[in-house]
Amino acid sequence: MNFEFMVDQKRIPVAIEKTSQGWEIDLGEAKVVVDAHWISENCVSLILEGKSYTLHVVPVDNGYLCYVQGELWSLGRPTQDLEYSQADQAGAVGDKLKVKAPMPGKVIKINVQEGEAVRENQTLAVVEAMKMENEIKAAQAGRVKKILVSVGELVDADRPLIELEEE
C-alpha cells in the first residue's frame, strides 16, 4: 500500500507491505522491517532494528497525531492539507491588519474606538481565558477600521476582533 502524509507542508510518500518478517516500510531512503504489535486502539509497540519504541497514534480530522519519544508530530492527508496551508498563507498577507483572538475566551475590554490611530504593540483589547487576562496588541501601526466584537462576547480562537487599516 502507498500513502502520502503531509509533514510541515512537505509531501512524504510511504510504502508499506506485510511480509513474513513483519511490516516492510519504504520511506524513500531505505526500506526497514518493523515488528508492530498494537497494544490498544491508538498505541503501538514497535521493534525496529532491535530497538523497542512505543508510539501513540491518534486519528484526527485530516490525518494523525503521533506522539513518539517526547515529540508530537502532525501527519496530514495531502489534499485537504494543501488547501488548508494555501488558505493559511493567503491569509498571512492581511494578517497583521486583522487582529484575531489567539485563543478561545471572553472579551472583557476594548481599548480603542473605530477611527482611532494606533501604535505598533498598543493594547487594543483584553481577552480573558482561564482566569488570566491576555492583552491583544496591534502587530503594526495603523487606524482602527472596524471593531468586530463587543465586550462580554465569547470568542473562538482565530476569531477576528478588530480590523485595522494602513494610515
Add this chain to the structure above:
Amino acid sequence: MFSKILVANRGEIAVRIMRACRELGVATVAVYSEADRGALHVQVADEAVFIGPAPALESYLNMERLVEAAHHTGAEAIHPGYGFLAENPEFVRLCEEAGLVFIGPDSKAMALVGDKIRARQVVEEVGVPIIPGMKKSFPNLEDYRQAAQEIGYPVMIKASAGGGGKGMRIVYQEEDLLPALEAGQREAKAAFGDEAVYLEKYLEEPRHVEFQVLADHEGNIVHLFERECSIQRRHQKIVEETPSLALDDDLRFRMGEAAKKVMQAVGYTNAGTVEFLLDKDKNFYFLEVNARLQVEHPVTELTTGIDLVHQQIRIAAGQRLSFSQEEINQRGHALECRIYAEDPAKNFLPSSGRIIYLREPVGPGIRHDGGVYAGFEVPIYYDPILAKLITWGETRDQACARMKKALEDYVILGIKTTIPFLREVVQHPAFLEGKISTHFIPRYFSEWRPRPPSPEGQRLALIGAALREMKQGRERKRPTQLMSAGQDFLSPWQTLGPWRLGRRS
C-alpha cells in the same frame, strides 16, 4: 466523623478530596456548573448538584447556592478545595450560620489572614519579620502612587483577597503603576469577587519557601516542614519541592517555629500554610498565610507520610492531632510539576478544547493527581490546571530523574500543555544543582522555544501513521469497532464510579 461532605470545587482538587472522603468512609457531594456536566469530579462523587451557569461568579462562587446544595443533600460539612471560595471569610460565616462545618479555619481567623494587610500587622507584633509595604489598601488610586514612592520601586501589586498570581503585577516605574493597578483590580475582582489590592516592596532574587501547619481545636499545633516554590512563571508556581536546599537544620527549625507562632497569633485552626520569602543572605520575611489546602500539598504528604486532607477532615470533625512535632519526620525528597492547559510555544496562552488522548505515567515513586480524562472538553472558564505530577525519591537526584522520566511518559493529545516546557525545566543544569530563585524561569526560560523535532522522530511518526492507516483499513471490514479514541486508557477509578463493595442503600 461526618457522614457526608460537599466539595465546593472542581478539577483535580475536587477529585483528590473526594478520594480522601471515600477512604474515611464519608459520602461525597459534587457541585457542577453548566460547563462541567462531563467533568471527572462529578463522576467520582456519590451525589451531584447542578449549581448554575458556566461563569464561576454564577456557579462555583455562588455562596447561597452552595449552602442550599449542602442542605438539600444533607451534607454536614463543606470542603472548599483551593481557589474559588476557599479563602472567603463571608462564605465561612455563611456556613457557620447555616450550621455547616467549613473545613478550614473559622470565619474570624479567615477574615484576619485573608486581610493581608491586617495579617502583616499581627505578624509584625509577634516578632516575625515582614516585607516593607502598605499597611492598608486605599480607595484612591492616587494614594498608591504615593505609597509606591515611599516603599521604593520596584513594587509588587497584590490582591488582598487571594493568591495564585491573580491580580499580581510587578511595577518598575511610576508610569506603569496606574494601568497595572487597574488590571490587577479587575483580575482580583474576577478571581475573588474583591478588587482590593495593596503594594509591597519587591525583593530581588528571593526564594519562596513555605511551611505547612496543622492546628486542631485543642490548641495543638505542628508544622510539617517546608516546601520550596521558587520556580514560578507570572508569579504562579509551576514546580515545587521539599525539602528546600536553601535551609539547614537551624534555619528550618527557626522558620518552622515562626510559622507556628504566626498561626497561633491569628487563631488559626485546620491546615494552612505560612509563606516566607528568603533572601540571598538567608533572611526570611513573612509573606502571607494561605488559609487553604495548597495545590502543592502532595510533596509534603510524600515526604512526611501524612495525608493532609484526612487531617483536615479529622480536625474539622473535632478530633485532636494524633502526633506531636517530634514524631514528624521528613524522608527523602519530593517534586511536583503542575500540568497546565497552556501552550508553552505561544507564550503560554490558555489552550482549551477536547482531550482526545491521555496516558498518565506510572511507576515507583510517581503520583498523579488528575482532574481530566480522554474525551473531556477543557472549558475556558476556569483555572487551566489539568493535573499534578509528583515524584518521590530517596534523594533529590532520584526524584528529579523520576520526574524527567514521568514527564516523558505523559501523553496528552488534543490540547497543548506545559509538559514539554516542564521537561526541560527539570533537566536544566541550574535546576539540578538546586541553584534556583523566583527569577529562575525569567532568567533561563524567557526565550524558550520548543525543541526542533528530530529526523528520527519523523521517521517513527511516519511508520506509526502508515501502520495505523493499515489497521484502520482492516477494521473497516469488521462489523463493529470495539473502542473509540476517547475510551482509551480509562482507569478503573474513573469508569467504576462511586460503587462500594457490600454497600447498603
